[in-house]
Amino acid sequence: MKYLSEYRDPELAKKYLEEIKNTVSRPWSIMEVCGGQTHSLVKNGIIEMLPKEVTMIHGPGCPVCVTPLNLIDKAVYLALEKGVILCSFGDMLRVPGSEKSLLEAKAEGADVRILYSPLEAVKIAEDYPEKEVVFFAVGFETTAPANALSVIHAHRKGLKNYSILASHVLVPPAIKAVIDDEKSRIDGFLAAGHVCTIMGNAEYHPLSAKYKVPIVVTGFEPLDVLQGILMVIRQLEQSQSEVENQYARIVREEGNVEAQKVIHEVFEVQNQMWRGIGEIPMSGYGVKSKYADFDATKKYEVSIEEAPENPECISGQIMKGIKKPFECAQFGKKCKPSNPLGAPMVSSEGACAAYYHFSGMVEA
Amino acid sequence: MQKIKSREKKLRMQLQCPMPKLDFDVITLGHGSGGLLTNKLLDSGVFDLLSNPILDTRHDGAFLELEGKTAFSTDSFLVSPIFFPGGNIGELAVNGTVNDLAMCGAIPKYLSLSFIIEEGLKVLEFWEVLVAVKFACEKAGVHVVTGDTKVVEKGKGDKIFINTSGIGKVHSKANISASNIKKGDKIIISGQVATHGMAIMSVREGLEFDSEIQSDTTNLNHTIISLLDQFGESIHLLTDPTRGGVATVLKETAQSIDLGIDIFQKDIPIDDQVASACELLGLDPLYVANEGLFIAFVAEEVAEDFLSELREDGNGLHAKIIGTVTEQHPRQVILESAIGGKRVVSMLPGEQLPRIC
Numbered sequence: 001m002k003y004l005s006e007y008r009d010p011e012l013a014k015k016y017l018e019e020i021k022n023t024v025s026r027p028w029s030i031m032e033v034c035g036g037q038t039h040s041l042v043k044n045g046i047i048e049m050l051p052k053e054v055t056m057i058h059g060p061g062c063p064v065c066v067t068p069l070n071l072i073d074k075a076v077y078l079a080l081e082k083g084v085i086l087c088s089f090g091d092m093l094r095v096p097g098s099e100k101s102l103l104e105a106k107a108e109g110a111d112v113r114i115l116y117s118p119l120e121a122v123k124i125a126e127d128y129p130e131k132e133v134v135f136f137a138v139g140f141e142t143t144a145p146a147n148a149l150s151v152i153h154a155h156r157k158g159l160k161n162y163s164i165l166a167s168h169v170l171v172p173p174a175i176k177a178v179i180d181d182e183k184s185r186i187d188g189f190l191a192a193g194h195v196c197t198i199m200g201n202a203e204y205h206p207l208s209a210k211y212k213v214p215i216v217v218t219g220f221e222p223l224d225v226l227q228g229i230l231m232v233i234r235q236l237e238q239s240q241s242e243v244e245n246q247y248a249r250i251v252r253e254e255g256n257v258e259a260q261k262v263i264h265e266v267f268e269v270q271n272q273m274w275r276g277i278g279e280i281p282m283s284g285y286g287v288k289s290k291y292a293d294f295d296a297t298k299k300y301e302v303s304i305e306e307a308p309e310n311p312e313c314i315s316g317q318i319m320k321g322i323k324k325p326f327e328c329a330q331f332g333k334k335c336k337p338s339n340p341l342g343a344p345m346v347s348s349e350g351a352c353a354a355y356y357h358f359s360g361m362v363e364a
Numbered sequence: 365m366q367k368i369k370s371r372e373k374k375l376r377m378q379l380q381c382p383m384p385k386l387d388f389d390v391i392t393l394g395h396g397s398g399g400l401l402t403n404k405l406l407d408s409g410v411f412d413l414l415s416n417p418i419l420d421t422r423h424d425g426a427f428l429e430l431e432g433k434t435a436f437s438t439d440s441f442l443v444s445p446i447f448f449p450g451g452n453i454g455e456l457a458v459n460g461t462v463n464d465l466a467m468c469g470a471i472p473k474y475l476s477l478s479f480i481i482e483e484g485l486k487v488l489e490f491w492e493v494l495v496a497v498k499f500a501c502e503k504a505g506v507h508v509v510t511g512d513t514k515v516v517e518k519g520k521g522d523k524i525f526i527n528t529s530g531i532g533k534v535h536s537k538a539n540i541s542a543s544n545i546k547k548g549d550k551i552i553i554s555g556q557v558a559t560h561g562m563a564i565m566s567v568r569e570g571l572e573f574d575s576e577i578q579s580d581t582t583n584l585n586h587t588i589i590s591l592l593d594q595f596g597e598s599i600h601l602l603t604d605p606t607r608g609g610v611a612t613v614l615k616e617t618a619q620s621i622d623l624g625i626d627i628f629q630k631d632i633p634i635d636d637q638v639a640s641a642c643e644l645l646g647l648d649p650l651y652v653a654n655e656g657l658f659i660a661f662v663a664e665e666v667a668e669d670f671l672s673e674l675r676e677d678g679n680g681l682h683a684k685i686i687g688t689v690t691e692q693h694p695r696q697v698i699l700e701s702a703i704g705g706k707r708v709v710s711m712l713p714g715e716q717l718p719r720i721c
Contacts, residue, residue, distance in 0.1 A: 004643065008702045008703060009703075010630075010702060010704050013703035013704065014704070042707060043648075043701065043707065044702070044703055044705045044707070045699075045701045045703075045704075045705020045706040045707040046703075046705050047705075048705060048706060049705045090646075090717035091717045094713075094714065103714070114571070114717070115571075116571060116645065222701070222702070222703045222705075336713075337713040338713035357707070357708060357710055
């Protein structure tokens with residue numbers, strides 16, 4: 001397959017692994033921020049191929065995992081009680097809310113639809129003028145332009161029955177929160193290639209300069225990830241701390257300026273709750289007041305009590321790399337992909353689910 | 365090319381089996397009442413279309429003469445949409461049960477055919493499904509000998525559900541059982557993975573994308589019979605990786621034996637378009653449903669001959685050896701990735717859901 005098979009070449013992978021082995025002289029902990037990279041590490045069996053000195057820590061970059069419990073409850077409420085057509089990306093459906101997931105709401109008769117693009121949700125709103133349509137706009141900076149564009153389209157079309165339930169999180173503040181936690185011991189970061197495709201690299205330079213950590217903007221194919229790891233290790237071994245771009249075939253220093261314009265038209269930066277981590281200042285996008293009519297949190301008066309997280313779930317410590325999933329007492333016991341106690345066990349990009357599959361545990 | 369073939373097939377079906385003139389356009393609750401309307405529907409051509417001496421008696425059940433070891437299987441079909449690139453629910457319902465019997469090493473002979481129709485289904489669509497059933501039966505060499513039609517209220521079904529059960533005579537040389545699997549057995553797949561599932565996905569509401577991917581639904585019984593003729597008891601297990609895909613079937617198999625399975629990603633055949641579609645949608649092709657595909661566990665010493673024989677068959681053009689049975693890691697399936705890394709293959713907790721990014 002063009003543009004993919006080239007980045008899955010087993011011979012080149014061997015060369016990178018050799019080079020990593022030859023370069024590394026002592027233990028390093030590297031966090032891959034993005035869930036897509038976690039998925040690639042696991043799917044391709046890379047973790048096992050790395051030398052023992054290199055520990056990969058799966059970061060908070062799984063949007064499904066960090067979407068607040070309260071917001072899932074709201075989505076479930078809108079779908080079940082308000083009778084809206086609730087559209088969502090696929091992997092949000094299985095995430096447990098405080099009482100039920102969207103998948104369970106669907107089973108109870110709610111109209112929940114899996115879409116690949118929020119623009120399809122706008123089309124549904126046009127097709128069903130008598131129904132209210134809500135898109136569960138989840139994601140990092142990557143999905144923000146399309147979500148924002150859906151609002152702009154709906155506005156232009158004069159639609160009154162479309163809104164988004166936004167839970168947008170931002171990568172740079174999350175990296176900062178991870179480093180600032182005194183218990184975390186991360187030596188270097190693989191930054192999320194697709195986030196930087198949109199936003200560019202500018203926000204990462206101050207981080208690497210202030211905290212003296214190498215940050216390598218990295219892609220998702222096995223060779224991308226291996227090369228990204230090698231670049232971080234080279235910097236660490238030479239006591240450097242710079243922002244480098246492994247994913248230069250896609251990511252430009254300034255990012256996608258047009259996409260950024262669309263984001264800033266609709267969204268503004270605000271404080272944001274991260275499931276399992278808590279509130280991180282200025283780490284999310286909210287819908288600007290000029291588009292309040294398209295903001296489901298304003299359109300529907302939904303007051304749902306903040307439900308407590310399952311006290312046995314230590315997902316916050318896991319997403320900051322303080323603990324490994326198998327250090328959790330419930331990992332693989334009470335908590336499994338078929339019965340997740342917390343979100344990192346839900347999505348295949350979540351750290352716990354990734355470890356679970358990797359460890360070969362068998363579901364009874 | 366595939367598309368043209370599919371269009372030709374449809375046209376040929378329509379010419380050979382024109383829909384009878386009826387005084388109703390849609391199926392209503394009355395058509396499932398067992399009364400006059402039911403008879404009108406069945407007499408309109410259903411019996412003629414599927415005619416054979418056993419069915420033609422129109423008795424409450426079928427009388428069958430069976431000898432020797434017999435296989436019996438049943439399956440229900442509820443695909444959405446009911447018409448998809450490369451076929452429709454009618455041929456799926458025939459092929460599905462025919463193939464389940466073939467996986468038992470049996471020669472399929474008789475089918476039952478039951479419809480649960482949602483009120484409002486267009487008679488023209490019902491006819492198209494029936495014609496597909498007829499041609500699929502002819503191709504597989506099976507007869508529909510008994511059946512049933514029920515109609516449910518609008519909103520209580522999804523156009524049409526079909527159940528088929530089938531009976532077949534077990535091939536004299538067949539001895540198919542997971543307990544026959546031995547260390548060193550080769551795991552052979554008959555063709556490209558994930559084709560059917562992605563064909564359906566490409567037309568599913570909300571997910572539509574442009575592609576030429578056609579379902580690979582087909583009957584495998586003739587292929588299996590000829591392999592059994594030649595390789596008999598050296599074929600230890602036959603299984604079709606339909607729902608849950610190749611990964612699920614292999615994991616189920618590994619869990620039922622005290623041995624492990626190694627598979628190699630680079631050897632798993634997949635069409636370029638299907639692979640691209642899976643990449644785009646964030647789906648793992650190993651968990652996507654297949655139809656006209658089977659996996660055989662065969663004795664190591666016949667594996668190469670089995671493979672070359674299978675590749676001579678129209679249903680096995682892309683066949684490949686994808687793995688081996690091992691004493692290492694009992695009950696586990698380990699996949700070697702394209703770059704040589706290893707990972708455990710497990711069952712999914714539910715339906716595969718597309719990923720956000």
